[in-house]
Amino acid sequence: MPKTKKHVTFALLGLGTVGVAVAELLEKNRQLIESRIGAPLELKAALVRDLKKDRGGVPASVRVTTDPASIMDDIDIDIVVEVMGGFEPAYALMRRAIEAGKHIVTANKAVLAKHWNEIFELAHAKSVDVYMEASVGGGIPCVQAINDGLAANRIERITAIINGTTNYILTGMASHGKSFDKALKDAQAKGYAEADPSFDIDGMDACHKLAILGSISFDQRVRIEDVHLQGIRGITKQDIDIARQEMGCVVKHLAMARTRPGDGALEVQVVPCLLPIDHLLARVDGVNNGILVKGDAVGEVLFSGRGAGGLPTASAVISDIIYVARNVAVGVAGRVPSIPYDVEKVQNRHIVPAGEIKNRFFVRLTAVDQPGALAAIARVFADHGISISSVAQNEKEKGSTVPVYVSTYQASEKAMRDAVESLEKLSSVKPGTLVMRLEVPEA
Amino acid sequence: MPKTKKHVTFALLGLGTVGVAVAELLEKNRQLIESRIGAPLELKAALVRDLKKDRGGVPASVRVTTDPASIMDDIDIDIVVEVMGGFEPAYALMRRAIEAGKHIVTANKAVLAKHWNEIFELAHAKSVDVYMEASVGGGIPCVQAINDGLAANRIERITAIINGTTNYILTGMASHGKSFDKALKDAQAKGYAEADPSFDIDGMDACHKLAILGSISFDQRVRIEDVHLQGIRGITKQDIDIARQEMGCVVKHLAMARTRPGDGALEVQVVPCLLPIDHLLARVDGVNNGILVKGDAVGEVLFSGRGAGGLPTASAVISDIIYVARNVAVGVAGRVPSIPYDVEKVQNRHIVPAGEIKNRFFVRLTAVDQPGALAAIARVFADHGISISSVAQNEKEKGSTVPVYVSTYQASEKAMRDAVESLEKLSSVKPGTLVMRLEVPEA
Numbered sequence: 001m002p003k004t005k006k007h008v009t010f011a012l013l014g015l016g017t018v019g020v021a022v023a024e025l026l027e028k029n030r031q032l033i034e035s036r037i038g039a040p041l042e043l044k045a046a047l048v049r050d051l052k053k054d055r056g057g058v059p060a061s062v063r064v065t066t067d068p069a070s071i072m073d074d075i076d077i078d079i080v081v082e083v084m085g086g087f088e089p090a091y092a093l094m095r096r097a098i099e100a101g102k103h104i105v106t107a108n109k110a111v112l113a114k115h116w117n118e119i120f121e122l123a124h125a126k127s128v129d130v131y132m133e134a135s136v137g138g139g140i141p142c143v144q145a146i147n148d149g150l151a152a153n154r155i156e157r158i159t160a161i162i163n164g165t166t167n168y169i170l171t172g173m174a175s176h177g178k179s180f181d182k183a184l185k186d187a188q189a190k191g192y193a194e195a196d197p198s199f200d201i202d203g204m205d206a207c208h209k210l211a212i213l214g215s216i217s218f219d220q221r222v223r224i225e226d227v228h229l230q231g232i233r234g235i236t237k238q239d240i241d242i243a244r245q246e247m248g249c250v251v252k253h254l255a256m257a258r259t260r261p262g263d264g265a266l267e268v269q270v271v272p273c274l275l276p277i278d279h280l281l282a283r284v285d286g287v288n289n290g291i292l293v294k295g296d297a298v299g300e301v302l303f304s305g306r307g308a309g310g311l312p313t314a315s316a317v318i319s320d321i322i323y324v325a326r327n328v329a330v331g332v333a334g335r336v337p338s339i340p341y342d343v344e345k346v347q348n349r350h351i352v353p354a355g356e357i358k359n360r361f362f363v364r365l366t367a368v369d370q371p372g373a374l375a376a377i378a379r380v381f382a383d384h385g386i387s388i389s390s391v392a393q394n395e396k397e398k399g400s401t402v403p404v405y406v407s408t409y410q411a412s413e414k415a416m417r418d419a420v421e422s423l424e425k426l427s428s429v430k431p432g433t434l435v436m437r438l439e440v441p442e443a
Numbered sequence: 444m445p446k447t448k449k450h451v452t453f454a455l456l457g458l459g460t461v462g463v464a465v466a467e468l469l470e471k472n473r474q475l476i477e478s479r480i481g482a483p484l485e486l487k488a489a490l491v492r493d494l495k496k497d498r499g500g501v502p503a504s505v506r507v508t509t510d511p512a513s514i515m516d517d518i519d520i521d522i523v524v525e526v527m528g529g530f531e532p533a534y535a536l537m538r539r540a541i542e543a544g545k546h547i548v549t550a551n552k553a554v555l556a557k558h559w560n561e562i563f564e565l566a567h568a569k570s571v572d573v574y575m576e577a578s579v580g581g582g583i584p585c586v587q588a589i590n591d592g593l594a595a596n597r598i599e600r601i602t603a604i605i606n607g608t609t610n611y612i613l614t615g616m617a618s619h620g621k622s623f624d625k626a627l628k629d630a631q632a633k634g635y636a637e638a639d640p641s642f643d644i645d646g647m648d649a650c651h652k653l654a655i656l657g658s659i660s661f662d663q664r665v666r667i668e669d670v671h672l673q674g675i676r677g678i679t680k681q682d683i684d685i686a687r688q689e690m691g692c693v694v695k696h697l698a699m700a701r702t703r704p705g706d707g708a709l710e711v712q713v714v715p716c717l718l719p720i721d722h723l724l725a726r727v728d729g730v731n732n733g734i735l736v737k738g739d740a741v742g743e744v745l746f747s748g749r750g751a752g753g754l755p756t757a758s759a760v761i762s763d764i765i766y767v768a769r770n771v772a773v774g775v776a777g778r779v780p781s782i783p784y785d786v787e788k789v790q791n792r793h794i795v796p797a798g799e800i801k802n803r804f805f806v807r808l809t810a811v812d813q814p815g816a817l818a819a820i821a822r823v824f825a826d827h828g829i830s831i832s833s834v835a836q837n838e839k840e841k842g843s844t845v846p847v848y849v850s851t852y853q854a855s856e857k858a859m860r861d862a863v864e865s866l867e868k869l870s871s872v873k874p875g876t877l878v879m880r881l882e883v884p885e886a
Contacts, residue, residue, distance in 0.1 A: 141592020
């Protein structure tokens, strides 16, 4: 028989930007939030590393502690909200909380992407809820929208801009004429990029988030290793300008997961990509995120907004707390099914290996300006079975080399990789080829 | 003690386009849908007016009946799904179903907008769930996203394109150079507009939907009568071209609800409006809908997609059925709070009377081409306390009159109405003035 509860309590693991924002937002909009739950909601404790740090607007009534046991052993705490980030100790603490029968709300994309099955299997065994709206898209309620709002659909495709840093850099290059380095420095100055920006600009952050979006959308686990990954390093302002002038496209760093026509196998990739300027995601600029979902019944639905920041993330975290707290209040937490809990009933689609994924391509080659160079290049594409749809060579740089932009019809990633290897062996092609994808339907 | 249920059943009221699509989508994606519920889901019966009509892919096992009692009195039916549309008999049947203790899923914007309080008060008294995702935005999961996903936010503003017909007509005029009449005829030919298109083009459909969005967003009832309403009749292709050339704006039929700075009173309107071309809603074209929500924590979030059609609507209806069926299965249906249920705890903000709403304006006057005409016009605006921000008079038509476009700074709707009345009394101004709003922040 379910145990109802008149008063729901939670603890925060972590009191950084997001943790403090959760505490402050709860104080600010408490009446609104509690009316959605149907019960009072209390932030009882918060786990921190350093007791001396300033806690912003966290009320004095909140027990701030460095001792996890004082949270895990407190039988009055219903929900543990993990907002510390990083793999450890976050993962160990989440497991410990689940073992203790506590429901979980987490913003931790890294842990979810890596330990998806372990977490949901343990949660299933212990009959606890796990919610994770803030792990993808900041405050944009896309996780629950896919989980619940589009639950009647077979999802066919996710196309998403889910890393604000790379989007800010690409937008800075496209709209404000900045170089890659200048755009990156600006992002760092504004707090949108880390001192070491690799995690964002090489695509691992988007890869984690896509693993989560894929896992909820396709009813099967999508692993980090399943994602074909290429970051945005090497893209120049000229590449972006040519994409616009010659192809009518913007350059975006896209996270994509789609079922392959025919066998329904999953193609999962995070890659730089050309999108037509009238594409729904083409106007998702700056640090904004956009998640475009195609379902078999609903067609295409776009969710967009700020993908990061303390308050937007707190908005998502509290929406999850409300879901769980409602379930706690009426005594059904851990018993309402959600997609990830179905660990025994998952689909088992083939995941297409990176080399077999088919894309259209937009390739920048550095060619030596000599007679026959273009013919030799075209020959290599043909030898690898890749059909060229257009070539642009309209801007002559000083010196002896010119950038040549080649767009192609569909080919496999492996064919393109091999072609680039062969191309760079030509006397007429220098190293440093850039390969982007072209999300434009073939005519 | 809550009664759990191993097998959840529902009945459809209506087997038109949406009803048939619900039945077909359930058959197609049954495994997916039942895994979200955690229990089998059965469509047991459907109420129709004419037993002889073709039922598409509705399974033969479904009892099709003209007798409401056979549904209302069937104690095995848990959920009644109303997809017949119109005020009556839909409203009477919904009441009857609630009285019989059945949970409600409805796509009926008209009934909800008109009888919001009556329905939720009765549902509250009878402890039944009422869900309504499909009433606004077709398949776009915006209702639950506001209700749940943004539940931690104080909503400050909703700006939305929620009528596909008017958006299709305006897009046809803007992008395809059609006249209003031609664009309307096209919409009718494609099934996007009724033979009598008044309900859509005069704005009543959007008004119903805004009443619903307003009621869920601001925790208080927004009535049809609270909406300041102007349709899109009278807008010409030239108006749209001038808006683009002179103002860098597109013309959209916007549903807007916003809290007034200072006192937090609600301004609610459905009006033709100029939006800058880089506005998030400016690219929501054709029959698509877009709902832009601004919350105090999340900032701006956009939801967009197809706002109508059998399958998208069925997607929304079934997502609601899943919510309710889950609650039924674990025995808490009618006990999980949602915003609309809080009929006793609602806010009570002042609703700003139409005349007091402040907007910027974009006005097209038909002026007699004579010396001093512009001076006289400017004088009238000044006399009514309205500051002009720009005037365009760049296209001379044949004959003695010219269209003059005046954009203004903020003024009240009443001041503008009075100004137009005075303007049309001038010898230099002919009748037929068109007033649109200008959603461009003042510099």
